[in-house]
Amino acid sequence: xxxxxxxxxxxxxxxxxxxxxxxxxxxxxxxxxxxxxxxxDAMITNINKLGPYVIIAPHVAIPHARPEDGVNKLAxxxxxxxxxxxxxxxxxxxxxxxxxxxxxDNQTHLxxxxxxxxxxxxxxxxxxxxxxxxxxxxxILIDKYxx
Amino acid sequence: MKILVVCGNxxxxxxxxxxxxxxxxxxxxxxxxxxHTDLATSKTEPADYYIGSKDIIENLDDGNRKxxxxxxxxxxxxxxDALQKQIIVEG
Numbered sequence: 001x002x003x004x005x006x007x008x009x010x011x012x013x014x015x016x017x018x019x020x021x022x023x024x025x026x027x028x029x030x031x032x033x034x035x036x037x038x039x040x041d042a043m044i045t046n047i048n049k050l051g052p053y054v055i056i057a058p059h060v061a062i063p064h065a066r067p068e069d070g071v072n073k074l075a076x077x078x079x080x081x082x083x084x085x086x087x088x089x090x091x092x093x094x095x096x097x098x099x100x101x102x103x104x105d106n107q108t109h110l111x112x113x114x115x116x117x118x119x120x121x122x123x124x125x126x127x128x129x130x131x132x133x134x135x136x137x138x139x140i141l142i143d144k145y146x147x
Numbered sequence: 148m149k150i151l152v153v154c155g156n157x158x159x160x161x162x163x164x165x166x167x168x169x170x171x172x173x174x175x176x177x178x179x180x181x182x183h184t185d186l187a188t189s190k191t192e193p194a195d196y197y198i199g200s201k202d203i204i205e206n207l208d209d210g211n212r213k214x215x216x217x218x219x220x221x222x223x224x225x226x227x228d229a230l231q232k233q234i235i236v237e238g
Contacts, residue, residue, distance in 0.1 A: 117221055
């Protein structure tokens with residue numbers, strides 16, 4: 001399930017801001033028409049409004065907004081940054097893994113999300129993703145948690 | 148006892164935490180009704196405990212609500228320790 005949902009895995013050296021990180025991470029979904037431009041703005045607005053709560057574990061951010069903010073099709077994408085980006089001045093708000101979540105309702109994404117959380121609850125998996133050199137390195141681990 | 152898991156939009160992190168809270172409560176032998184919602188809704192929904200990302204849950208801290216802030220939402224040990232401390236020790 002998870003590997004069917006996660007499309008558009010990218011690795012980048014660095015970005016200038018967390019807003020740029022979200023925009024870049026979401027760009028494959030935008031290109032494939034799975035989300036509208038508005039959805040990217042909504043994810044950024046949410047963080048401006050509520051703070052960097054999308055950092056759910058050390059180094060891991062899951063930016064998302066509401067389905068009605070511009071999701072056409074359930075999808076996720078992943079951007080791995082070689083240099084972490086700061087979501088605030090606090091050390092705990094540094095992220096290297098940006099998983100964009102675009103859900104179409106409150107239910108259909110839950111299986112993929114639970115597989116993602118199982119994968120990320122093992123800290124060594126987070127290290128594996130952060131240290132991954134190629135998209136294939138990341139894909140192998142994601143496939144492992146997609147059964 | 149009612150535990151409300153809160154996140155910014157009510158469809159991302161709160162669902163993950165809800166699953167983990169249920170698992171942890173079972174291990175701690177605590178009976179509770181656990182559900183998840185978004186921050187805006189949670190402000191008008193009564194519950195015995197509100198749990199979620201530190202960044203979100205502090206918005207609910209009005210001195211009356213019992214809040215349980217988490218730094219790492221995926222760390223089961225942190226969650227177990229927090230639940231144990233808040234519910235069993237402090238009541």
